Amino acid sequence: MYGPEVERVVGGLSAGQKLERDRAVTDLNVKIKTYSPELVQSLHTALLDILTDSTSPWESKHGGLLGVRAMVLTNPPDPESPMLGEIRQAALRLLTHQEVRESAGALCQQDGGATYTACCSVVLELVRSNLERQVTDDEASRSEHESTRLLMEKLSAGTRERRNSGDAAQIFHDTAGWRNLETSMKCLEHMITGTGHKFLPFINQDLLDLIFQALTHTNRFVRETGFSVCGALVSCGAEEGAELLESNPMFMFGDQLTQHLGQGLADNWSQVRLASSMATRKFLMSLPPAARERFFPTLLPRLCLNRYYVAEGVRLYSQETWRQATGADGKSLVEKYIDPVVSYYAEATGADNHAVREAACACIAELALKLTTDAVRQHVPRLLHALTICFTDDSWPVRDAACVACGNFILCFPEEAKGSMEELYPLFFTNLHDNIPSVRQGAAVAVANVVRAYGTDALPMVVEKMHHGLKGVEEQPSETERYGDLDQGLATYGVVKRKRDNDMDLHSNKQMYSCGSLAPKMGRGGGGCSDCRFRRPPQVWERADGCIYLAGELAAVPEAAAEVTASLAMVAEAVRHKHYTSHVTLLETLCKILPHLARGLSKRVFKSHLHLFLDTIFYALVTLVISFLFVPTLGECENALTSSAASQCLSQLAQLLGPNILRGRVEEHNPSYLGALDANAFTGPL
Template sequence: MKGLQSVILGCGNNFNAYVDQELLDLIFEALTHTNRFVRETGYYVCGALVTCGAKPGSESYSETMLTEENSIYRHGKTFSEYLGKGLADNWSQVRMAGSVATRQFLNSLPSDEIREKFYPSLIPQMCLNRYYVAEGVRIYSQETWRQITKGEGKTLVENYIDDVVSFYVVSTESDNHAVREAACACIAELGSKIDKTVVRPYVCKLLETLLICFNDDSWPVRDAACIACGHFVLCFPEESRSSLPALYPLFFNNLQDNIPSVRQGAAVAISNIVKAYDAAEHEIVFAKIKEGFEKIKDQKATSEKYAAIDKTPATYGVVKQLRDNDMDLHTNQTMYSCGSLAPKMSRGGGCMDHQFRKPSEPWELAEGCVHLLAELSHIPAVSGPVSKLIPTMANACSTKDYTHYHNFLETVCKQLPNLAKGLGKRPFKMYLELFLDYIFEAIDSEIALTSAAASQCLIELCHYLGPGIVRGRVEQFNSMYMNRFDAIPGIPHS
């Protein structure tokens, strides 16, 4: 196949006469081969093959295309279908080769009108790959999208919305967790960027798909599904209202997830519920925040980051009986994800299927509530309930006798400036003294990240409230803190 690729590239458009069904059948057979290296090479051969038409810009180019004498155009429908499969391959290397061949194929066509014949097989896959986790595929796909759509990508997605939605839903069922994550990100994009009248008929179907992804083994998929649901709730509040009873437990589970970024994503998603609905939904959210802050007192002193995970050595070894063709050695064994040593993570089917999650601890929920309260502070309609919970948040900092106290304190220090900017200068100054002991305790922490977060907190508060105000409050509260306050690099002078 690589030899054939060199021949095609060497002959250029002279090879066009030799492209027949027999040759295409050979190449297409390679594209469906079980070995990923063969498929990858096959797509690079396809990329070479589509360049062997008449050269763009020549008089014969458009004439050849329009009279369907060019072999690539003549077999274009089959080409586009196989290219679509390559763009959706489970292996990143094959997906990259398919992306290269797809760009070359579309660029070899002389006009947008001719390209449109092949868009149903290619637009959904090209669109999803802009979010694919493998950086090479993602960046290349983003550039291809710019080249092909010429700024009209939104219109193309709207024109082929049925194909796009169908492909996204199927992608959430992929064995590759990176594909499921990208699909959730793309579904979120549909909710926030595409015309609402176009997406509205598909909202129920997409929400149902995201609810399944919420229970995925892979935390990036759970995070992406949570953020996507938040977008849909905000953009389609009435269509999403019936899903709220199912969404609340999932949102709150993510708010206390073991992964910090998942907790942050849940805070953003839940804030969209508050933006979209009335006081009845607000009460549910604020009750959860209050519960999260109050329950931290139940935190066990010996909190472990991976307490519920088996401590025995992981079975990442290779089967040693290499010459033994016993089928038991190759059947029903652990599968591994593309490009990593982690076991392949499947879609979830409910809360009992989370093989890679440990039970949440109270401090994790409390930290998620800190993120959520900071997000809600930027919503003017709920400034009153947010203000009432700030003393409860400060009181949560007084529970200190557990291993991850410094993690919780670090988050509080990071979010205080955000909370201040959301509430406004005058309202926040009423609560500043509640946190000063904890901020200076964090500054003295042996944990470098916690200490740095506390110092940065005071610097940002000085820039927002004014250095004179913060200095005066610190001195009035406890003059012994002033030496440490003045020693912080970056504190602005009055």
């Protein structure tokens, strides 16, 4: 009927498999420029017949839409040609179809917005009606309802509880509206993108109010799609020059856009936050540099915090946006807008999302380390108060970040922080004995900064706490009660997990939460667990572990070097006890810290105390790795990690002291260790 070439193209575009349809589109893009006008017209007619035929399967309509889009983009018809009008009418009839509607965007690209003028009332009404979650009685809704019913039957097959757990109609009511809303908004996005800067005259308050309604929607997918549309909208101003700034809708409506972009940059869902980040970059880059600062008080603090956000996509994208938007002036801009920056950081430390609280603590620490003291000085009490609250957070990464940030602030602003030290000292020492190793290590760094800031005023108290923590490891129980000593608090232990994993009552019929979601808060928590209420006091060896970290940090503080030197015998005594399972962790910490001790105390001082630790190092290097290789169930992987740490410790000490000096000291202490020392030097660190 249409000729063999048209039949071949239409057959490929109507194939049942998407791969074949994609191949047909690629082939059409290559060959359409060689087609005669008669062949193009014939192909155009054939595709329109598919799109207007109500009996055509969705695969054919999908392929027809892709084919039309390829024809419009690759071989654009005359703007006055009736072909464009026919395609536009077909697109209008298919606006409620389930498949993609990029053909409308292609038409807008060719006619400069005439398609949007013809279609906007229908498209915007579809968006508006679906935002209100109305289920329409069209072909797409009926098809989706049937798909939902079949899915429910498949899920409920063979399980009575699941069969009675939900009605397909109710599930359809809860979910169907969002698909039509997403595709309607995607159609709007493609038309805006296709029209480009010529879309600026179409931007008005009614259109923005509709988009803003999507940006504040309760459904995160709707918000994400809304920010994608917003990104396309703000891109329209990119081609406008500075001389048209006052008439640029991006500038005229900039305050409203900024308010909603700021909300998206602080959204609890990472996907929404990323979509808003993309729209924000487009918005800022569409304006001349001089005009961007008008919107910095709202956007700058949020962009700055997102550089530390836990989701890698958001973090990396925000870092690049920061470079593009601020150039080499980032530091000076933060100082210029320090008031809104501090206000937002303090607000973020109370966010429901633990990842936001952690990022806020990291950003507050950055203020102390990178900005001039005069710019931050007046805000120190407020920032320290916010960090103090985070010190008691149920999420250990937040506690760790708050502890490190407080240490940095005290080092930079010792006078301003003096009034808070009575409250902060107990918090520092609590973190120093925390059950999480990285928290203990961070607390050691913070306490060392306190000593740097206050010198001999703080040193006696810190040394006393360190000595107390190093003593009594011999009293560590060899077989502790694994569950009986658990208090109510955050579950941070494998023993809790093993106890609770098989308790079906704890894992059935419970609300589920996704990573980054608005999980319930436990006091000041929100770590993503709906029932995390276990916490036990630190064990003796954990207190000693934190104090070994502290000794390593204090060794680099000149005022504390003598006290650390006098404490080396206590450190050596603490790690000699091997009657409890976790002693390998304490040995690993020691092996990691010894090179830092040597560098901090100086080679001359450390060499005279090296003999105190040689037995422990070679025990970790040789005995533990043998037990792991031949009786792995006794040591598990912890033995291998400790042995590797001992191997690296010897290599670093040899580099620092000199290999011959180290060999001489080992030979003098115990010649039987020379074989292991030589083997380690030959093979390198494990």
